[in-house]
Amino acid sequence: MFADVPATPPDPILGLSAIVKGDERRERIDLTAGVYRDATGSTPPFETVEAATRAVVDDMQDWGYLPIAGHRGYRDRVSRFVLADAYDSVADRSWCVQSPGGTGALAVASAFARRVASGTIWLPAPTWPNHPAIARQGGLDVRTYRYGDETAVWGDAVLEDLAAAGAGDVILVHACCHNPTGNDPDAELWADLAALLRDRGAVVLLDAAYLGLGRGFAADRCAVDVMVAAGVDLLVAVSFSKTMSLYRERVGALVGVAPTAAAAANTLGNVEAVVRPMYSNPPAFGARVAATVLGDPGLRGRWETEVAALQERLAAIRRQVAAGLAARGVDLMPTIEHQAGMFAMTGLDADAVGRLRSQFAIYVLDNGRANLAGLADDAAIDAFCTAVATVTS
Numbered sequence: 001m002f003a004d005v006p007a008t009p010p011d012p013i014l015g016l017s018a019i020v021k022g023d024e025r026r027e028r029i030d031l032t033a034g035v036y037r038d039a040t041g042s043t044p045p046f047e048t049v050e051a052a053t054r055a056v057v058d059d060m061q062d063w064g065y066l067p068i069a070g071h072r073g074y075r076d077r078v079s080r081f082v083l084a085d086a087y088d089s090v091a092d093r094s095w096c097v098q099s100p101g102g103t104g105a106l107a108v109a110s111a112f113a114r115r116v117a118s119g120t121i122w123l124p125a126p127t128w129p130n131h132p133a134i135a136r137q138g139g140l141d142v143r144t145y146r147y148g149d150e151t152a153v154w155g156d157a158v159l160e161d162l163a164a165a166g167a168g169d170v171i172l173v174h175a176c177c178h179n180p181t182g183n184d185p186d187a188e189l190w191a192d193l194a195a196l197l198r199d200r201g202a203v204v205l206l207d208a209a210y211l212g213l214g215r216g217f218a219a220d221r222c223a224v225d226v227m228v229a230a231g232v233d234l235l236v237a238v239s240f241s242k243t244m245s246l247y248r249e250r251v252g253a254l255v256g257v258a259p260t261a262a263a264a265a266n267t268l269g270n271v272e273a274v275v276r277p278m279y280s281n282p283p284a285f286g287a288r289v290a291a292t293v294l295g296d297p298g299l300r301g302r303w304e305t306e307v308a309a310l311q312e313r314l315a316a317i318r319r320q321v322a323a324g325l326a327a328r329g330v331d332l333m334p335t336i337e338h339q340a341g342m343f344a345m346t347g348l349d350a351d352a353v354g355r356l357r358s359q360f361a362i363y364v365l366d367n368g369r370a371n372l373a374g375l376a377d378d379a380a381i382d383a384f385c386t387a388v389a390t391v392t393s
């Protein structure tokens with residue numbers, strides 16, 4: 001039977017990253033996978049996360065399984081971290097399930113939606129390419145709503161398309177740092193969206209993989225606050241891959257807010273019922289590390305400062321790219337300075353993307369998305385702006 005198994009195309013992001021690593025030109029610039037890199041081009045640990053890691057290694061007492069929903073301290077601290085000021089008002093009707101990364105949270109949310117909701121999920125167009133794959137693998141019907149382009153969120157189109165959402169449909173919205181455009185809804189659009197989706201009886205699934213990397217923790221949580229205040233049925237898929245540099249430890253969570261304590265208990269029970277046959281229970285190590293960082297006041301404060309430094313560096317790269325393109329008379333990416341997070345759509349077509357690779361050893365995704373954190377220093381930003389100017393002239 002294996003002889004007849006068809007070939008599959010490489011993953012649009014991780015498949016390309018593997019190709020980039022094979023390009024041995026010294027000037028190579030990798031702007032593909034969404035991994036933070038510092039000015040030396042490496043993905044460093046956070047000092048606070050390293051300290052917490054040592055503490056956890058020194059305190060490995062229990063080697064048995066975690067419960068289906070994961071590490072109790074982690075779940076409690078993640079709920080408080082994500083819900084923040086709203087936590088007290090929803091503590092008895094919210095829950096948190098630890099998951100293997102943000103991807104695991106989205107996969108659990110999809111299986112949960114297939115089990116208890118309408119079976120339809122709405123994804124923004126464009127979105128992270130793994131979203132449709134996760135949803136389809138979870139057995140959901142995928143519909144899309146127009147989200148925007150490289151320069152702006154199309155608020156009217158978002159509301160117009162989602163007015164067709166049905167009761168029990170899941171609506172995925174990027175909480176902040178929209179991947180790939182970097183454009184997020186403003187407060188007014190969040191409020192309109194919350195009211196619309198509550199009235200439609202939809203479930204809002206906020207993908208929160210970059211909390212803190214956009215405009216700071218408080219601003220990046222704005223969507224959570226608005227949705228809780230509006231009383232929508234809410235899921236939040238959380239990831240600490242980027243914000244704690246715990247990529248390979250797979251540290252994530254699915255947080256839920258229900259209208260009543262009884263509804264919360266039932267939704268949590270159904271989430272646990274999809275986790276059990278999927279991966280049974282999550283791995284403990286990374287979650288204990290994250291729980292230590294979130295729960296120790298000293299580490300927590302220093303970690304927030306570390307995240308703020310990453311956020312500021314990304315904002316500085318945006319300012320420099322904007323200035324570099326303007327100086328070369330290139331009118332692509334006109335709003336890059338006002339966007340948030342790691343990504344920007346360059347607006348380059350397939351031919352220009354190909355020339356960036358062949359002539360300059362600069363790699364963006366096929367759709368033109370660039371991970372700005374890959375622009376390590378001033379020289380890389382200069383090289384990028386010059387190359388973009390050349391391939392678009």
Ligand SMILES: Cc1ncc(COP(=O)(O)O)c(C=O)c1O
Nearest residue numbers: 034101102103128179209239241
């Ligand atoms: C929008 C978005 N959601 C979720 C994830 C998943 O992150 P994780 O690595 O924790 O699975 C990513 C990772 O790139 C992402 O970009």
